[in-house]
Amino acid sequence: MLHFLSHCSSRDAGFHVDDAEVTLNVCLGIDFFGGDLFFRGIRCDKHVNTETQPEEILDYSHVPGQAVLHRGRHRHGARPTTSGHRINMLLWCRSSLFREMKKYQKDFSSWCGECQREKKERQSQSVAATKLAFFKAGGGSNT
Template sequence: MSENEHDVEEQAFLEEVTAHLPSDWSDERRNTYVQNVLTSWRKHRTHSRDELQSREKYLSTIRQYFKSQSPELYDFKQWPINENLLAMLARGSLDSDIVNQIQSTGVYTFSFLPTTFCQTLINEIAYFEQWCVDNGLELYRPNSMNKYGVILDHFGFDKCLNDIVNNIVEPLTRLVFTHVIPPLDSHHGFIVEYAMDKDRKLDFHVDDAAVTLNVCLGTDFTGGQLYFGGVRCVSHISNTKPRTDEEIYLEHQVGTACIHLGNHRHRAMPITSGRRLNLILWCRSANFYAVENNHGNNTCPTWCGFHQIEKKEDI
C-alpha cells in the first residue's frame, strides 16, 4: 500500500470516528480523544501489516521448499473413505445404519477412515512440524483456542480438503441439515492435538462455520469426550443454558467422524491419559450467513434450540 493510500485510509477512519463523537464535547477533549484513538489504530495497522508480511513469508517458504514424505495423502482420490458412506451419498438418501444421529440432537457419527491411514496422516503432521523446527519457522496454530496443531491448508492440503467438502460434507449436509443453503463455498482445515503436557481440554464454544466435520485420527487416549450443549443462533449462544435432552457426551473412536452445525455449542472434555489428534474441517456458506444475519435481535431462526425452551416454558 502506497503512502497516499495510507493517508486516504487514515482519513476515512478519522471521519468514521469523529462522526460519532458527542456534539457537546470541547475542541480540546475531542482532539485528545481522536489522537489517542489514532495512535492505537496506527499501532494496530502496523501490527496487522507486519503479521500479513510474516505469514506470506511463512507460506512462501513452505511452498518453495517443503516436500511431503507421503504425497498420496494430498490427493482425495487416494483417501480410503468408508465405502458404505460413499455408496450412501451416491444414492442420495440417508441410511441410519451408516450415519447415525445421536439421540435426535443433530450430531451425526459415521465410520470414515481406516486406522492405518489415520496413523499415516499423523506421521505426516509430525514430519511437517519437525520440518518447520529444522527450518526455523514458527508454526501458525489453528485458531485462538488451540495452542497445538497445524493448519492443513498451509502445506498443500487445500485442494484435498476442498474435495472432501464437495464430495462428503456438502452431500451429507443436504441430507441432514436442510436449512443450510448450499454451496459450502469455503473452508478452514486443521489438526488439533490434546495431551497431558499440551492442551488437555477446550472450553464451551461454537465454531466459525456453518457445518463442522470432526475426524478422530488417534492415537491411544482416555477421556477427551466431546460434549454438546444445544444449537443456538448468535442471539442465544451465551445466554441460554442447555436443556437436559440437548446434553450428550461423544466418545472419540479412531477413524470415526462426526458432523454437526457450527452453531452447535460444544467443548472438549479433559484428556486423562495419552494423546488425541483430530482433523477439523470448518465448512462455511455465504448463503447461510446471509440468512442468519437477516434476523434481528428480537427474532431467531427456527433451527435455534431457544424455541424449544420457549415451548417448554409455555406448557
C-alpha cells in the same frame, strides 16, 4: 478451512460454538483416554449463553478412525485427555450465502433450541389467556 487439532493430557477445548455452519471432527489418535466431546444444544447468537435443557445433553467418546459431523452452532467442548495423545482433524465448513441471509433473518426459532422453547412458552401463554377469556365471557357454561 482445514485445521489439525492435537489435544494433549493437560489441554481441553472449553465450551464454545464454531465459526462455521458445519463441523467435521475426525479422530486420528490411536492410543489415548479421555478427550470426550460434550454437546449442549444449538443456539443463535442471541441465546448462545443460555441454560442447557436436559434433553440437549449429549456426550460422545471419540473412536479412532471415526468422525462426528455437527452444526457449528451446536454448543460443545472437549474434556481433557487423561493419558496418551489424541489427534483430531477438524474441517469447518462455512457458507457465504447462509451468512448473508442471516443478516436479514430475525427469527431463528426453526433451529435455535432456546428460540423454540420461548416460542412454545408464548404459545402456551396465549392459549391459556384465550381459555381464561372464553370462560370469563361465559363460553364455558353448559346452559
